Amino acid sequence: MIKLIASDMDGTLLDSKMGISKDNATAIREAERLGIEFMVATGRAYTEAKPALDDAGIECAMITLNGAKVFDKAGNSLFTAGIDKKTTTEILDILDTHDVYFEVSTNKGIYSERQEKRIENFAAHIATTMPHLTYKVAIAMAAAHLSLLDITYIEDMRTLIQQPDIEVLKIIGFSMDGPKVLAPASTEIRQLNDLVVTSSAQNNIEVNHKNAQKGIAVAHVAKERGISEEEVMTIGDNFNDVSMLQWAGVSFAMGNAELEVKDHAKYITSTNLENGVGEAILRAIREDL
Secondary structure: OOOEEEEOHHHHHEOOOOOEOHHHHHHHHHHHHOOOEEEEEOOOOHHHHHHHHHHOOOOOEEEEHHHOEEEOOOOOEEEEOOEOHHHHHHHHHHHHHOOOEEEEEEOOEEEEOOHHHHHHHHHHHHHHHOOOOOHHHHHHHHHHHHOOOOEEEOOOHHHHHOOOOOOEEEEEEEOOOOHHHHHHHHHHHHOOOOEEEEOOOOOEEEEEEOOOOHHHHHHHHHHHOOOOHHHEEEEEOOHHHHHHHHHOOEEEEOOOOOHHHHOOOOEEOOOHHHOHHHHHHHHHHHOOO
8 A cells, every 4th residue: 555645746736727626635635534645746946836735735745856855744854965066057058058048946045047038938838738828828827926936036147156055956947949959958968977857848957966856855755754665656747757757666647748758657647637646646545556
């Protein structure tokens, strides 16, 4: 029987309104009633992930920034895997060379040099994950969503990261041109030491320390709780979810997941617009997966 469930958020737990549906929330509560712990494993920072959970009344442990920062249910930090400053500068140089807009997630929050690009690229992400929306609606949703998040706009990222109290946890790059631009940048970044490059959408790449992966973080949490991999269930839709889908004894890929991602999961559930997370949880309980 499963004892721990870890779910991705964007394209997985979240619906078309970037929230957690009633059906998904009900299934999560049923799992918790049965003594099964639920947690999220997301590429988002803590401040980006928490509002949707709060709105649904869900209090849980959180794997954030693809595993770079792990928090317990009370919001206390449990685990950190950051990128050193020299490597960070090299990554930013590569992204600038390829004209890739980037954001840097740190222990002090999220930083960006260009607000208009953030809205534009987040809108592209929304349009990709929810193709039924018009781009105009996606822009409006992006602007409204981002206004609620804690992000600091600065003039010089390289000066910021050299500050002694700043620890870089994740770098995310966006391009409207998708893999055409991002693939060459990813290839160069992968040649640097101790990094892992993944993505959560066609228009982004996410760079972390090699120890900051969802699979490693889920395994870390499970070990602390005395739970074996056979007793862990993971749910995801994109390439930054693959490590946890491969590791867990029970794994579900969303119906909207990338085809290659589905190959790494044991089961397939419905899409994020069809309460796929709730469906997977109830199936796992019903069939004692």
